[in-house]
Amino acid sequence: MDESFLPVRIRQSIADLPPYRQGKQADAGAFKLSSNENPFPPLPSVVAAASAATAFNRYPDATATELRSVLAGRFGVSKDSVHVAAGSVSIITQLIHAAAEPGEEVMFAWRSFEAYPGLAQVAGAVPVQIPLTPDGRHDLAAMAAAVTERTRLILICSPNNPTGTTVTKKEFDQFHARVPHDTLILLDEAYAEFVNDPEAVNGLDYVRSPTHANVVALRTFSKAYGLAGLRIGYAVGHPRVLDAARSTAVPLSVTAQAEGAALASLAADDELLARVATLIERRDRMALALRAAGWSVPAAQGNFVWLPAGSDTETVAPAFERAGVVVRPFPGDGIRISVGEEEAVAAVVRVASDHSPSREVTAPVGAP
Numbered sequence: 241m242d243e244s245f246l247p248v249r250i251r252q253s254i255a256d257l258p259p260y261r262q263g264k265q266a267d268a269g270a271f272k273l274s275s276n277e278n279p280f281p282p283l284p285s286v287v288a289a290a291s292a293a294t295a296f297n298r299y300p301d302a303t304a305t306e307l308r309s310v311l312a313g314r315f316g317v318s319k320d321s322v323h324v325a326a327g328s329v330s331i332i333t334q335l336i337h338a339a340a341e342p343g344e345e346v347m348f349a350w351r352s353f354e355a356y357p358g359l360a361q362v363a364g365a366v367p368v369q370i371p372l373t374p375d376g377r378h379d380l381a382a383m384a385a386a387v388t389e390r391t392r393l394i395l396i397c398s399p400n401n402p403t404g405t406t407v408t409k410k411e412f413d414q415f416h417a418r419v420p421h422d423t424l425i426l427l428d429e430a431y432a433e434f435v436n437d438p439e440a441v442n443g444l445d446y447v448r449s450p451t452h453a454n455v456v457a458l459r460t461f462s463k464a465y466g467l468a469g470l471r472i473g474y475a476v477g478h479p480r481v482l483d484a485a486r487s488t489a490v491p492l493s494v495t496a497q498a499e500g501a502a503l504a505s506l507a508a509d510d511e512l513l514a515r516v517a518t519l520i521e522r523r524d525r526m527a528l529a530l531r532a533a534g535w536s537v538p539a540a541q542g543n544f545v546w547l548p549a550g551s552d553t554e555t556v557a558p559a560f561e562r563a564g565v566v567v568r569p570f571p572g573d574g575i576r577i578s579v580g581e582e583e584a585v586a587a588v589v590r591v592a593s594d595h596s597p598s599r600e601v602t603a604p605v606g607a608p
């Protein structure tokens with residue numbers, strides 16, 4: 241097929257984008273550690289709740305009222321301070337469309353969540369990428385300094401996908417004080433439940449603060465709660481800010497099945513958070529072993545670890561595949577490995593140790 245041929249007129253900025261092609265599917269028997277999914281199968285009570293909502297001929301409740309009520313009760317906010325969508329990625333899209341006119345700026349750290357640049361571009365906004373520090377953390381001073389009168393939305397990803405690092409509360413507070421109060425700050429906390437660093441920022445601390453009406457906390461049921469396939473996430477923030485997201489949303493995207501599963505998951509919180517604790521323990525053990533093998537793994541606070549393989553990424557990543565572990569390489573940068581099944585831990589550590597950067601250099605680990 242002639243890829244340059246376009247039978248109809250398309251916005252140039254869209255025609256220029258690389259078309260989305262599904263990533264490689266894991267071979268049967270391989271451990272799929274490439275998408276930060278939860279390895280535990282859904283709880284029977286959650287499956288039952290999703291199946292019970294089977295009026296397939298009916299539209300769902302357009303605003304997921306029941307789920308919003310439960311979440312609002314938990315966080316001590318009004319129902320309108322919670323917005324539910326088909327995955328938290330949908331809410332990022334909605335808020336970019338709501339906040340930025342074409343040509344205005346959406347700022348985020350880089351490398352960060354791979355969806356950010358495309359979501360900004362599709363909305364006609366200008367993505368502004370501020371490099372991470374060498375240890376894979378947000379450079380909030382540089383981000384604050386890069387704010388212009390055209391900046392409309394700032395994404396802070398904590399823990400950062402793919403490096404795993406968090407922004408501290410202190411850093412966030414200093415950053416917030418430097419940013420104009422009418423500029424939207426979206427705290428993407430897709431991995432919040434996996435954080436065990438007490439210094440880390442928690443977006444929910446700000447949702448009742450009148451001086452933080454420009455802060456929206458973004459959460460999802462995809463990771464800790466294991467509902468990635470059902471597509472459901474939520475935002476907590478100022479009702480008028482969330483009204484803007486509701487206005488740009490594709491209507492009726494959240495199915496009754498997803499809402500039912502989310503409600504059942506909240507009801508089974510104890511059981512699900514015990515699984516999260518298991519994954520946290522597995523993650524911390526993995527990160528320690530990888531550091532002991534000579535890798536400079538940054539603070540891992542999500543359900544994944546980051547191997548900063550740099551220019552070796554494309555030679556190291558295939559070694560994992562050969563060992564039956566599907567990982568996520570970012571060429572030139574590094575490899576993200578999700579914390580999955582216990583059986584995969586040893587294979588990950590073995591392959592990483594075989595390709596340790598400290599085997600190739602004579603300098604001691606940590607030397608400049």
Ligand SMILES: *Cc1c(COP(=O)(O)O)cnc(C)c1O
Pocket residue numbers: 276326327328329330353397401428430459460461462463468471472473
């Ligand atoms: C996985 C992820 C999301 C969430 O995705 P949804 O499945 O759309 O809720 C959002 N942000 C980051 C940084 C992620 O890694």
